[in-house]
Amino acid sequence: MPTPENGHTGKRIAQQRKLARLTQRELADRIPYSYSWLTQVECGARPASVDFIAAVARALRVDVTVLTGQPYVTQLQEDRLAELIRPIRESLDLYDLGDDPEVTTRPASELTAATEALCAQVRATHLHTAATALPDVITELTALCWRAPTTDLWRALASAYRTAHDVTVKLGYFDLASVALDRLGWAAERASDSRLAAIRQYFRGLVYFREGEYTIGLRLIRSGHAFLDAADASREALTVAGQLHLGGSVLAARAEDASAAAAHISSAREYAGRVGDASRVHWLNFGPVNVALHEMSVAMEMRHYDEALRQAKAIKLPAGIATSRRAHYFIDRARMEMELGYTEASLKSLWTAHRTAPEQTRYHPGARETVRGLVHLSRRTPQMLGVGVHVNVALARFS
Structure with a gap:
């Protein structure tokens, strides 16, 4: 079972909300989620997804780690x-x-x-x-x-x-x-090295992706593109530019800007078509497969879980894909399946992620919250009691 320090993200959200002297209604008015959604998370009846946590952290002006209990x-x-x-x-x-x-x-x-x-x-x-x-x-x-x-x-x-x-x-x-x-x-x-400087801006953008400050994150992505020489058509430069677009796609999705997200994916796909599998260029994992994975992530971040799962099922991960990227795919897939009520499929995806990359999966906040969501579903639904035994075993492994 979870240790006390890692026990309940919803409980930590409630604690920080009270410290900010906000009611549940007042906090719900400050985030793009309903009052019902917030109350379910706080009482542990619904998992706190990474995008939900980021929205709450931004509203309460605290670091995401305060709410997740990380490290x-x-x-x-x-x-x-x-x-x-x-x-x-x-x-x-x-x-x-x-x-x-x-x-x-x-x-x-x-x-x-x-x-x-x-x-x-x-x-x-x-x-x-x-x-x-x-x-x-x-x-x-x-x-x-x-x-x-x-x-x-x-x-x-x-x-x-x-x-x-x-x-x-x-x-x-x-x-x-x-x-x-x-x-x-x-x-x-x-x-x-302007390419290294651009890569730094990409990772800085992801900091704000986690923290829910998407406007700043997108500015950093644009700044990263500015470091690159527009006349540089080398494979390395195109790879870095394509990866910046992938970062922009998920930031735009979190900001609920579907057209901007689609434009970033389109640009990334164009670059991927020119460089092919460039996964070892600066170890960015860039290439056509990673573009497909980010397009799936865009749908997921916009909470279009049916479409995201459809795309996930259509993706064929090559044997040589990085282990870290393979595990991330199954963690994301488990979240979609859990959100859609496919409990057994979600558990299977989590176990696949765990077998693929035990350390990464154990410390991934999205994986941990998905497990907690599965535990709740297994306890709430009588026909899921048998699955609940396996879910609780999973929780023990992840916590």
């Missing part, structure tokens, strides 16, 4: 992941301290290869392995960049900062992830 510290301690956060934090603080003569570094070529390996490990969802190796890579690259800076070394350091962002986001340390993005911008500027 899930007890779970992280049990999985021996919490102990890896402090070394990452410390390595991110070395950026402006100059050279440390006590640091012995590996050859530059070896460290550059190590940054590529870290990206691959994150996409394979080997979070413990990546988090363990990351601080030394950052520390050594920082020292080398101060001793004998080159463009390639600054790019490698930027890649390591990107991995720090990816790992800390997946584990729920969003403030630390923002620090990593600041460091990415610092390294990208020294590398004079």
